[in-house]
Amino acid sequence: MSILFEEKKKIFTLQTQGTTYQMQVDRYGFLLHLYYGPKTNGEMDYLLTFADRGFSGNPYDAGEDRSYSMDALPQEFPCQGTGDYRSAAFLVKNADGSYGCDLRYQSHEIRKGKYAIPGLPAVYAKQEEAWTLEIVLKDPVTKVSVSLFYGVLPELDIITRSAKVEYAGGGTIYLEKVQSACLDFVSGEYDVISFYGRHAMERNVQRTPVCHGAQVIGSRRGTSSHQYNPMLILADREATEDAGSCYAMSFVYSGGFQGEVEKDQYEQTRALLGLQEECFSYPLQAGGQFWAPEVVLTYSKTGLAKLSQNLHECFRTHLCRGKYKDCVRPVLLNSWEASYFDFSGESIYRLAKQAAELGVEMLVMDDGWFGKRDDDNSGLGDWDVNEEKLGEPLGSLIEKINGLGMKFGIWFEPEAVNEDSDLFRAHPDWALRIPGRDPVRSRNQLVLDFSRKDVVDYVFEKICGVLDQGNIEYIKWDMNRSLSDCYSRNTCDQGRVMYDYVLGLYDFLERLLKRYPDILLEGCSGGGGRFDAGMLYYTPQIWCSDNTDAADRLKIQYGTSFGYPVSAVGSHVSAVPNHQTGRVIPFHTRGIVAMAGTFGYELDPEKLSEEEKQEIREQIAAYKKYAPLIHRGNYFRLTNPFAREVGAWEFVSKDGAEVLLQAVITQVHGNMTANYVRLKGLTEGGVYREQESGKVYAAEALMEAGIPLPIQMGDYRAYQMYFTRIS
Ligand code: GLA
Numbered sequence: 001m002s003i004l005f006e007e008k009k010k011i012f013t014l015q016t017q018g019t020t021y022q023m024q025v026d027r028y029g030f031l032l033h034l035y036y037g038p039k040t041n042g043e044m045d046y047l048l049t050f051a052d053r054g055f056s057g058n059p060y061d062a063g064e065d066r067s068y069s070m071d072a073l074p075q076e077f078p079c080q081g082t083g084d085y086r087s088a089a090f091l092v093k094n095a096d097g098s099y100g101c102d103l104r105y106q107s108h109e110i111r112k113g114k115y116a117i118p119g120l121p122a123v124y125a126k127q128e129e130a131w132t133l134e135i136v137l138k139d140p141v142t143k144v145s146v147s148l149f150y151g152v153l154p155e156l157d158i159i160t161r162s163a164k165v166e167y168a169g170g171g172t173i174y175l176e177k178v179q180s181a182c183l184d185f186v187s188g189e190y191d192v193i194s195f196y197g198r199h200a201m202e203r204n205v206q207r208t209p210v211c212h213g214a215q216v217i218g219s220r221r222g223t224s225s226h227q228y229n230p231m232l233i234l235a236d237r238e239a240t241e242d243a244g245s246c247y248a249m250s251f252v253y254s255g256g257f258q259g260e261v262e263k264d265q266y267e268q269t270r271a272l273l274g275l276q277e278e279c280f281s282y283p284l285q286a287g288g289q290f291w292a293p294e295v296v297l298t299y300s301k302t303g304l305a306k307l308s309q310n311l312h313e314c315f316r317t318h319l320c321r322g323k324y325k326d327c328v329r330p331v332l333l334n335s336w337e338a339s340y341f342d343f344s345g346e347s348i349y350r351l352a353k354q355a356a357e358l359g360v361e362m363l364v365m366d367d368g369w370f371g372k373r374d375d376d377n378s379g380l381g382d383w384d385v386n387e388e389k390l391g392e393p394l395g396s397l398i399e400k401i402n403g404l405g406m407k408f409g410i411w412f413e414p415e416a417v418n419e420d421s422d423l424f425r426a427h428p429d430w431a432l433r434i435p436g437r438d439p440v441r442s443r444n445q446l447v448l449d450f451s452r453k454d455v456v457d458y459v460f461e462k463i464c465g466v467l468d469q470g471n472i473e474y475i476k477w478d479m480n481r482s483l484s485d486c487y488s489r490n491t492c493d494q495g496r497v498m499y500d501y502v503l504g505l506y507d508f509l510e511r512l513l514k515r516y517p518d519i520l521l522e523g524c525s526g527g528g529g530r531f532d533a534g535m536l537y538y539t540p541q542i543w544c545s546d547n548t549d550a551a552d553r554l555k556i557q558y559g560t561s562f563g564y565p566v567s568a569v570g571s572h573v574s575a576v577p578n579h580q581t582g583r584v585i586p587f588h589t590r591g592i593v594a595m596a597g598t599f600g601y602e603l604d605p606e607k608l609s610e611e612e613k614q615e616i617r618e619q620i621a622a623y624k625k626y627a628p629l630i631h632r633g634n635y636f637r638l639t640n641p642f643a644r645e646v647g648a649w650e651f652v653s654k655d656g657a658e659v660l661l662q663a664v665i666t667q668v669h670g671n672m673t674a675n676y677v678r679l680k681g682l683t684e685g686g687v688y689r690e691q692e693s694g695k696v697y698a699a700e701a702l703m704e705a706g707i708p709l710p711i712q713m714g715d716y717r718a719y720q721m722y723f724t725r726i727s
Pocket of ligand 1: 376526527
């Protein structure tokens with residue numbers, strides 16, 4: 001059993017293979033956090049300290065004991081209003097206008113299997129793979145109760161958290177802040193690692209010491225955003241890729257979020273992750289309930305590589321779903337950078353034909369095939385095939401492409417609408433807009449009110465109408481702006497709209513998967529603007545960035561790898577000069593970089609030389625050979641491309657028998673020094689043969705001294721070495 005309850009001291013212990021998480025119901029019924037870290041068997045209530053601390057309030061029932069204060073004690077779900085003045089997980093505005101809540105332990109239940117969350121994505125597991133702990137906390141005065149859910153997946157070293165709020169009182173209360181997970185540390189000096197960026201340059205890595213004064217990341221955009229990723233890592237100051245303690249918190253949610261880390265007055269650290277609190281005010285009336293989205297927690301005592309691998313394995317095997325979850329995905333060619341809006345059925349067919357000859361397996365027709373859509377100023381919302389532009393019905397185009405032995409995929413942006421569209425002209429009130437105010441435009445488009453079921457129903461039917469026209473095997477689900485003007489005509493409680501919007505999005509995606517279980521979905525939001533664990537539940541791959549420049553991709557994919565599996569990273573070879581940067585990078589290098597993801601192309605093969613076409617054939621053959629290792633092996637970051645002129649990474653099969661090293665030297669210099677890359681994760685004492693050279697190496701030598709990357713002329717040279725263990 002992975003969840004234990006010790007009756008006498010009321011201590012809950014969650015055990016995974018390598019970690020322990022412990023909490024205690026104290027003498028007053030507060031749920032205190034005791035410990036999260038490497039596996040241990042003891043009771044950790046000795047860690048709590050009590051002292052009379054000035055200006056730190058005491059709960060009334062502590063009587064004259066001035067040493068008991070929520071302001072100093074580590075907690076599982078700190079509430080505003082209990083005398084804890086740190087950032088809270090839970091803030092309620094009560095029916096009488098007062099703020100605050102005082103939650104005390106009521107009951108608990110330990111169950112086999114992993115809890116699910118209605119309408120929201122969550123890690124799943126077979127009955128025998130997981131345990132659930134539900135702890136019910138209640139405030140008898142306000143009649144608010146909160147059930148904290150803990151999911152334990154012992155084999156994966158994963159603990160998940162979520163919370164359900166219920167209300168049984170009179171009038172209306174407003175949830176002003178609900179965070180899904182709180183990690184309180186009574187001691188320790190930590191760094192916080194977060195992932196910031198912008199459109200076409202997502203998930204840069206920032207590591208800073210946790211200090212006094214909160215460090216807050218988040219998104220107010222209604223999507224998880226390019227600007228900050230909904231994930232936080234807390235690491236010991238000395239922690240590296242290969243050593244030291246570190247913790248990850250990843251939010252399984254695709255809307256606005258907030259992550260906060262702060263050292264308090266007693267040098268204790270608190271980390272919170274959950275919904276964005278700005279503009280959030282969720283009403284509950286008697287009998288109402290609200291679910292906080294899930295947070296996935298994991299811990300590694302051997303550094304960041306293992307921490308990432310825990311998340312990769314969990315997301316790949318227990319969050320992604322569907323037919324393609326474990327399959328190597330079809331190699332695709334996407335029409336976007338090949339022709340943008342300027343195409344016809346004939347030119348799409350030509351692209352497909354050329355691509356098929358090179359070994360590509362699927363043609364994706366990107367934006368521009370519907371409504372009046374020859375640029376990005378009109379047509380969104382009108383999901384009717386533009387047969388005039390295509391020159392034929394969609395069905396017959398698909399048949400012809402299938403006839404080439406190719407699959408067919410298509411692009412949609414279901415959540416968006418242009419003012420210049422028939423849909424908007426018919427239903428101007430379906431867009432998020434504040435009455436009497438001109439809305440904020442972005443890419444000249446507005447956002448449909450997906451908090452409304454009638455809107456979701458309509459778009460769903462329209463899109464099914466397209467999908468039913470032929471054998472469509474892939475959808476790229478795009479979303480090309482941030483939300484604003486979040487006013488819905490369906491409610492007078494506008495503080496719920498952004499959350500309800502995300503529920504509407506998930507409802508749509510769930511219905512789509514039910515109706516078309518074999519379709520592969522790829523998420524996208526101007527590239528990686530909604531690259532989060534929530535989307536992975538529906539879309540097992542996500543277009544990582546609109547930036548296809550291989551040099552920038554080294555950094556973007558490096559940052560992404562901290563939280564997400566390579567099998568989820570949409571990555572394509574594109575033309576040069578690169579359309580986002582103007583940079584010219586060798587074809588071979590573009591191929592190696594794109595291989596660290598779901599491989600594909602985003603170019604017009606007609607414009608390539610014979611030599612390049614031959615290279616495509618070879619790249620696809622190599623990808624096919626290595627893809628199972630790339631997608632299912634353990635991923636190691638070997639260098640930090642932000643710090644070194646070498647980007648290097650590696651895939652090692654679970655049994656250590658196969659190793660694929662990929663590397664790019666971004667800059668050469670006169671009289672070049674050799675670049676050595678140290679391999680990781682090899683079988684100790686093993687002997688490995690490198691395939692191309694036939695050379696044999698001892699594992700320790702490769703891991704300790706490394707291997708020199710041959711010196712070559714020219715920037716951006718790529719290297720790929722495949723090793724097999726021979727003894
Ligand atoms: C977004 C996507 C691109 C492409 C365009 C189409 O920017 O990220 O890949 O699909 O939209 O408009």
